[in-house]
Amino acid sequence: MNRKQLSKGLTLVTAAVLAVAVALTGCTGNGGTTTISMAGSTTVQPVAEALSDEYMTNVDTTVTITVAGGGSSVGVESAGEGTVDIGMASRAIKQEEFDEYPDLVVHHIASDGIAIVTDSDTSVDVTCLTILETRAIFSGNITNWADVGGANQTINVHAREEGSGTRAAFEDMVMGDEVITGEAALWPSNGALRTAVAGEPYSIGFLSFGYLDETVDAFALDAEEGGECVEATVENALSGDYPVVRPLNMLTDGEPTGKVDEFITWILGVDGQAIVAQDYIPVGPTS
Amino acid sequence: MARYFTNRLAKYAVFISATVSFIVLLAIVVFVFRDGLPAFQEVGFFDLLFGSTWRPQQDEYGILVMVVGSLQVTAGALLLAVPLGIACAILLAEVAPPRVRQLLRPAVELLVGIPSVVYGLVGMVLLVPAIREYFGGRGFSVLAASIVLTAMVLPTIISISEDSIRAVPASYKEGSLALGATRWQTIRQVLLPAARSGIGASIVLGMGRAIGETMAMIMVLGNSIQFAITPLDMTRTLTGNIAVEINYASGIHENALFATGIVLLIFILIINSIAVVALKRGVRAHTFT
Numbered sequence: 001m002n003r004k005q006l007s008k009g010l011t012l013v014t015a016a017v018l019a020v021a022v023a024l025t026g027c028t029g030n031g032g033t034t035t036i037s038m039a040g041s042t043t044v045q046p047v048a049e050a051l052s053d054e055y056m057t058n059v060d061t062t063v064t065i066t067v068a069g070g071g072s073s074v075g076v077e078s079a080g081e082g083t084v085d086i087g088m089a090s091r092a093i094k095q096e097e098f099d100e101y102p103d104l105v106v107h108h109i110a111s112d113g114i115a116i117v118t119d120s121d122t123s124v125d126v127t128c129l130t131i132l133e134t135r136a137i138f139s140g141n142i143t144n145w146a147d148v149g150g151a152n153q154t155i156n157v158h159a160r161e162e163g164s165g166t167r168a169a170f171e172d173m174v175m176g177d178e179v180i181t182g183e184a185a186l187w188p189s190n191g192a193l194r195t196a197v198a199g200e201p202y203s204i205g206f207l208s209f210g211y212l213d214e215t216v217d218a219f220a221l222d223a224e225e226g227g228e229c230v231e232a233t234v235e236n237a238l239s240g241d242y243p244v245v246r247p248l249n250m251l252t253d254g255e256p257t258g259k260v261d262e263f264i265t266w267i268l269g270v271d272g273q274a275i276v277a278q279d280y281i282p283v284g285p286t287s
Numbered sequence: 288m289a290r291y292f293t294n295r296l297a298k299y300a301v302f303i304s305a306t307v308s309f310i311v312l313l314a315i316v317v318f319v320f321r322d323g324l325p326a327f328q329e330v331g332f333f334d335l336l337f338g339s340t341w342r343p344q345q346d347e348y349g350i351l352v353m354v355v356g357s358l359q360v361t362a363g364a365l366l367l368a369v370p371l372g373i374a375c376a377i378l379l380a381e382v383a384p385p386r387v388r389q390l391l392r393p394a395v396e397l398l399v400g401i402p403s404v405v406y407g408l409v410g411m412v413l414l415v416p417a418i419r420e421y422f423g424g425r426g427f428s429v430l431a432a433s434i435v436l437t438a439m440v441l442p443t444i445i446s447i448s449e450d451s452i453r454a455v456p457a458s459y460k461e462g463s464l465a466l467g468a469t470r471w472q473t474i475r476q477v478l479l480p481a482a483r484s485g486i487g488a489s490i491v492l493g494m495g496r497a498i499g500e501t502m503a504m505i506m507v508l509g510n511s512i513q514f515a516i517t518p519l520d521m522t523r524t525l526t527g528n529i530a531v532e533i534n535y536a537s538g539i540h541e542n543a544l545f546a547t548g549i550v551l552l553i554f555i556l557i558i559n560s561i562a563v564v565a566l567k568r569g570v571r572a573h574t575f576t
Contacts, residue, residue, distance in 0.1 A: 070534045070535070071534060071535050072535075073534070073535030073537075074534045074535045077535060077537065100537075156425055161510070161531050161532060162342075162343055162344055162532065163532065163534060163535030163536070179342070179345070182511060182512045182513045183511055183513055183521075184511060185425070185427055185509035185510060185511055185521055186509070186510040186511060186512075186531070187510070188505070188531050195411075196427075199411075199412075199415070199416065200419070200425060200426065
């Protein structure tokens with residue numbers, strides 16, 4: 001065999017091997033897996049990923065679960081349209097959304113507090129805010145930390161984009177009828193907002209409890225204007241003392257069936273709720 | 288017989304490819320217009336285009352802030368990139384020794400390959416804090432966006448301008464030097480004017496890239512819905528507007544975002560048409576020596 005024939009032969013063999021390999025990727029060890037797709041709120045995303053990791057490894061190895069972000073409104077729309085099996089939302093579902101997707105079923109799997117945070121490196125000399133002060137800061141009526149008893153520095157406001165469930169819940173529970181100022185820097189996810197707040201001195205923003213870490217400090221909130229300052233912890237949210245808590249929901253198009261139903265039932269059971277309780281507030285018993 | 292057949296086959300294959308490309312372009316334009324025009328009807332042409340409030344939750348869909356934002360960052364980028372780019376092009380075409388050129392030209396072309404999200408990341412992590420410290424403001428600013436865009440637009444301007452300067456017939460340069468002009472006089476008064484259509488085309492193409500940039504703009508501009516009065520203020524671009532909100536927009540909100548897309552398409556169309564005309568003039572200008 002001369003060189004040209006040899007190289008031609010090798011090419012053919014390689015191509016054949018590759019083709020067979022590609023064909024074989026469709027086969028799995030135990031006769032096929034089910035895929036469950038989830039998308040929506042970036043608040044629910046970390047706990048959904050923790051739940052699906054545990055479920056895929058230890059409960060049902062025939063299931064593959066994919067989790068994507070996009071925001072609560074994406075979660076509602078995707079679930080309603082049927083483009084994903086489970087949508088995730090970090091707020092209550094609005095009436096217009098029920099009107100548009102009448103078959104939407106809501107599963108309340110956890111609750112989450114919203115913390116008002118600032119950058120942890122610089123000190124604004126304020127540890128407690130009342131709801132009214134928070135509202136005034138985010139609406140742009142208060143612009144200096146000195147007006148709430150802190151350092152003489154301009155307040156740098158950060159918020160989420162309009163489709164965010166965290167923003168919707170925040171507006172519902174804190175802002176009331178007031179609108180978030182147009183001077184706020186807007187971010188498309190909890191993670192991006194945390195990075196931005198942590199990087200800018202004298203900043204303020206609102207963040208899901210599940211995203212709190214050492215780069216940001218959370219303010220204690222006083223719901224009664226002269227009452228007690230309640231720290232932003234999971235215990236206070238569980239006991240009802242912390243005022244800004246919202247439901248974390250998983251949504252399905254109609255009642256769930258098959259593997260999706262098993263997964264959601266497991267999430268609401270003891271093992272699933274124990275995982276929820278690590279960073280969020282469980283809705284069921286954890287032991 | 289076989290040769291005749293392959294000939295015909297090649298002709299049809301090429302024709303089909305070109306038609307497919309054209310159909311794809313047409314499809315994009317048709318779909319964007321189809322979903323965007325209802326917004327113009329519902330919101331009103333002038334209210335949409337010249338309204339300065341964008342608050343979908345309150346049914347306000349004015350995109351003027353974003354139009355101005357896009358124009359501001361593009362203008363800022365060109366202000367920085369054009370002098371730098373033309374200077375670098377002159378260096379590469381006329382001044383640099385071949386070894387330096389061998390090093391610089393690939394480096395410049397490498398800049399084109401860097402994904403824009405990487406530019407955005409570097410901008411967000413390095414540039415924004417630096418601007419906050421040395422210039423004031425929040426760091427997220429038109430200035431940051433312009434600097435990031437300059438890095439993206441520079442390779443386009445440099446490579447096309449350099450090619451244009453090189454394409455000037457040697458007789459122009461030789462004639463000028465023979466008449467006693469210095470090298471700089473030759474560059475400034477003979478080569479640059481002769482290459483001006485190509486340089487103009489490169490600027491216009493750079494402008495096109497700047498207007499279309501999305502990811503980096505979301506990361507360094509702050510996405511606020513206010514006008515940027517100074518270069519240190521935050522704002523939002525047309526592209527950033529679409530990217531941040533399209534995921535969850537529905538109804539008129541979604542139509543308004545497609546309308547933003549229409550505005551962008553029209554900008555790009557104008558920019559590309561100018562570039563084509565400028566390039567054509569350049570080709571014709573040098574073909575009769």
